[in-house]
Amino acid sequence: MEEVLCRHPVIEEVGVMDLTDDLWIERVPTAVVLEGNQQVTEEAIIEFCKQPIVRFKAPKSVEFVESLPENPQGKILKRELRKK
Numbered sequence: 001m002e003e004v005l006c007r008h009p010v011i012e013e014v015g016v017m018d019l020t021d022d023l024w025i026e027r028v029p030t031a032v033v034l035e036g037n038q039q040v041t042e043e044a045i046i047e048f049c050k051q052p053i054v055r056f057k058a059p060k061s062v063e064f065v066e067s068l069p070e071n072p073q074g075k076i077l078k079r080e081l082r083k084k
Helices: 001-004 044-048 076-081
Strands: 011-016 028-036 061-064
Touching: 001 011, 001 044, 011 076, 044 061
Parallel strands: 028 061
Antiparallel strands: 011 028
16 A cells, blocks of 8 residues: 555655454554655545545545654664554
8 A cells, every 4th residue: 555655745754554343343543654745634645545446445544644653764664653
């Protein structure tokens, strides 16, 4: 899914987390960093994902962040994203 989201014209960086809730339903919360002063709605990003992938794998929520936590090598620290 990260590959699909990175194709969106206003998204600069993406952090996708796989979580399961109490009912064993997989949720796919997503954190995105937008390019510059670009704006887009959460609904638009979710719909964008539903075109190339199956609907149930699309993110259920999108959080807009200024930056993603990274290690010194530039790899996104998903553990830190999950804490939020």
